Amino acid sequence: MKQVSEKVVSRLIIYRKYLKELLADGQKSIFSHKISAYTGASAAQVRRDLMNVGYNGTPVKGYNIKDLMTSISEFLEKENTIEVAIVGFGNLGKSIVDYCNGRNSRLSISAAFDTDPNKINRVIHGCHCYANTEMETIIKENKVEVAILAVPREDAQKVADKLVACGIKGILNYSPTRLQVPANIYVENRDMLMALEKVAYFANNVHGGKNK
Template sequence: MKTPKISEAVVRRLPVYLRYLQYLNESSIRTVSSQEMGQTLGINPAQIRKDLAYFGDFGRKGIGYEVPYLIEKIKQILKLDRTIQVALVGAGHLGIALSNYNRFTREKLSIVALFDQDPNKIGCKIGLLPIQPMSELNATVSRLDIQIGIITVPAPEAQRVADRLVAAGVRGILNFAPVKIKVPDEISLRTADLTTELQALAYYID
């Protein structure tokens, strides 16, 4: 698992491969070729082989890839084989929607703490998790060894929340607020902007 320099495009395709492989596995299909995967996913087979080959020789010439084995390997690469604890800040509808995604827990990437600054929400439970006040952030991140923070607060508060997450010690942030936030270089940041998705779609209408 040497890494010669993996582009973001490659990393973004891995979860797509993984999901398809899990579907195959549930269908009791044990082997798959890059040809078949490419067909289904709309991705060039050579690209799939190249993406996978960055991380190791997972296939067998003349045969293809063994589904359960490849699932294991991709999980390792994406670190989905070990527990990664996630905190979510902003228990609005989007926050609740995300904390309900059970796929996260299935993949050992699980939201284990919820925070909100609204005093009326403190103590309410979403599923099994109580909503905590922001004053608990540092203590909870340390206690549960939380590595990732998800931001689902309104845009004007996003930077402040990001700063607090960084100070509390998270290693990565997934930001859903429609604003560009700044974090130190050593913190991984991804921004998922739902409004720009819809605006970009409008371009293609007509």
């Protein structure tokens, strides 16, 4: 399959979210310039991005929303469900499970890991919580490929090393530290404070408005 850039993947994910909302509103088709207005990408960019997923609209009707969503999903996700584990099952971990599970049928957070004996071997928010010591077994048995890191800063690197050793290929890192990982591991950092700092800056400085 064609290799595309991070920016294209990020935009495809945004397009799909928008299409889902439109479909829920009962809309059937859409033109690239409408998708453009929602996402901030130019209409030409939208058309180029969508060519990557092998789906083309028609000049008269635009894109069929349902078909386009299917094409984007086939491009982004494999046929089998991608198994995800979360490490650190505190408030953040629980809210991520609540937020994500059930919203994408091909992604499932099916295992959580924590060191707290009150959580271990319990199903919390629909997710089985295991001891950190069971990580290798569970990740291998369940073919987990992606991990979400929601542990305190001081534990993050140690846990990341363990996850990589277990064969994890991608990490969504909510711990406020930069991880050292091999070059073939994909890490996406989500520092919540940095997001807040950005909003605080623009709330206090004149700008043209932005809502993507």
